[in-house]
Amino acid sequence: MVDVLGSLGQGFAVALTPQNLLYALIGVTLGTAIGVLPGIGPALTIALLLPVTSRLDPTSAFIMFSGIYYGGMYGGSTSSILVNTPGETASVVTGIEGHQMARRGRDGAALATAAIGSFVAGNVATLALVLFAPIVVVVALLFGPAEYFALMVLAFTTVTGLVGRSVPKATFSLFLGLAIGLVGIDLQTGQARYTLGVLELLDGIEVVNIAVGLFAVGEVFWVASTIKRSKDDVVSVRGSVWMTPLEWARSWKAWLRGSVLGFSIGSLPAGGAEIPTFLSYNIEKRLSKHKDEWGKGAIEGVAGPEAANNAAAGGALMPLLTLGLPTSATAAIMLVAFQQYGLQPGPLLFQNSGDLVWGLIASLYIGNLMLLVLNLPLIRIWVKLLEIPRPLLYSGILVFATLGVWSLSNSVVDLVTMYVIGVVGYAMRRLDFPIGPTILGVVLGPRIEQELRRALAISQGDPTTFIMRPISLVILLVAVLALFGPQIPMLVSRVRGRSGTRFAIGDKAD
């Protein structure tokens, strides 16, 4: 324990240097801005910044990236409360009650409970990270290639089993990512795979191009197909951004419940921020003493999910830092950033780059404080961003994205790849395929293949190694459960001869 406090103290020494404070400020400001703006999220932003930050000190870069991640979560709530289009997927639930509150003139309270809830959750999550990460590190030191392989299988099955409504669709999204990750030269044998004879593809497809294609180009196409038929219902901030004592009393328990829920699910090797927000919404609705207000702007419905998504963002840092296992699109891009600096997140990162890890964790406290200031007294500045005309905004995003891709290698092939992936991204969006698993597959694909090969090399080609090692076996069993667990109620009712519905989180917020 003293050990941890010492490390954290050292972390604060790193995070409080003027340079790192500046990068934290840049990060949270940028994060809030892109969180408020629809159509652009932390994953895309960090992906675009990867090439330009390649020469930055890694600690500063990660302090900035996590500021963007957290800031995106704060900012996302603003647009989902004031406009009916949420800025981030993790803020979708916030908008259900939040926008209703705004329309009834309680926008100030909704924004305040979201910002303060995010602050509470951010601190709870960081505290939990400090307490639990060293324990996970000790366990993770026991892991070999077989266990890492099993962990990634678990991550994949939970992602496909829990995201969206259709398992086949989520499965395809994941395998599409794995397929894209296979393009290029096989490092172990030097064999070119899926390069279609294009020279530029030998190096593989940069994750920046994929993120830009799926998130920016696909999004703009989607917007183009709907923009003239949809209307944004923007509510401007009227009163002061604060809460009445009654609203405080109704909010604080929801914040704490949301924080615990968000961190515990977010920190699992397959969490993500969307699931805890839906769960938090449902729990708050069930526990609420003001049931008649639900659907008309119940403050708990903003406080809980908003705390949950921030805590989940903090939670996602745990598997990322301790196991090198990303659980969200943003965390996946951050893993790529680690690789760019030649760092491999995992238990050894805590030993070899203690300054970086603890500096990053300490900066989360500082970033949260900055975000509270940015999102309470300064909220009106961010609301101004919502006044940017949509056509200009989306066109501008594409200009930035295209130049970002271009600056990577000055190659037209990259731009064409981005375009093609964008078309695929639009088709996926149109047909209701989730995009998160694709990014996860792209980033983890090469790694899972590597661990598979290592494990089999160690066992001399014996595939039973995965089920003969106890830790690996347990993880794989959980993975199978995660994949088929949600189907069990349906199977049971089908056996009984009744029609059942598959349990899926996010199906209907009820």
Place this chain on the structure above:
Amino acid sequence: MDVLRGRLADSADRLAGATIGVFGAWFLWQAAILREGPGYAAVGPRVFPVIVGLGILASGLALGASPTRRPEAESDIGPERDWRTLAGAAAILAGYIVLFQPLGFVVASTLFLAASSWNLGSRSLRRDMVAGLLTSAAAYLVFHTSWDWNCRPARFHSNQPLAMSPKRANHSAFQWGRWWTFWAAWGKALPSR
């Protein structure tokens, strides 16, 4: 009407399932014709692609066999999309990519932003042109300067050679003098490496 929409969503899913199936089959075929190469490996370069190919094939077949209905909330705009605006967006972006190099990114980006905004419904062309110019200037500032200007200031005064990152060997530290490249980019391509 709702029944019709449901059917449309069904057939779209079946079509998607079939397309995915074909893609999976192609992927497997490509895996099958991969040469194992002379190097020894316990697991060759073919194994993982085969697993991925089978996964794609299986997900396509499963989707084709049991299409999912989308909830009504998502189809409130109706099954018919604004195809004209979408086609416009696709064409304008393609034009941007084609003209990116010959026109230089400042001109290309300004034209793109104006055209794209017009396509998406904006009707103030002059404002959009100005915005295009500002956006491309901002994007240039972000992407064509290295971000370490306040981190190692000593570099600006010393004669030691700048450390080169392997990926972007042509980028030196941020210097105001490099701004000429921005203005030089008018009418011609970015300085390539």
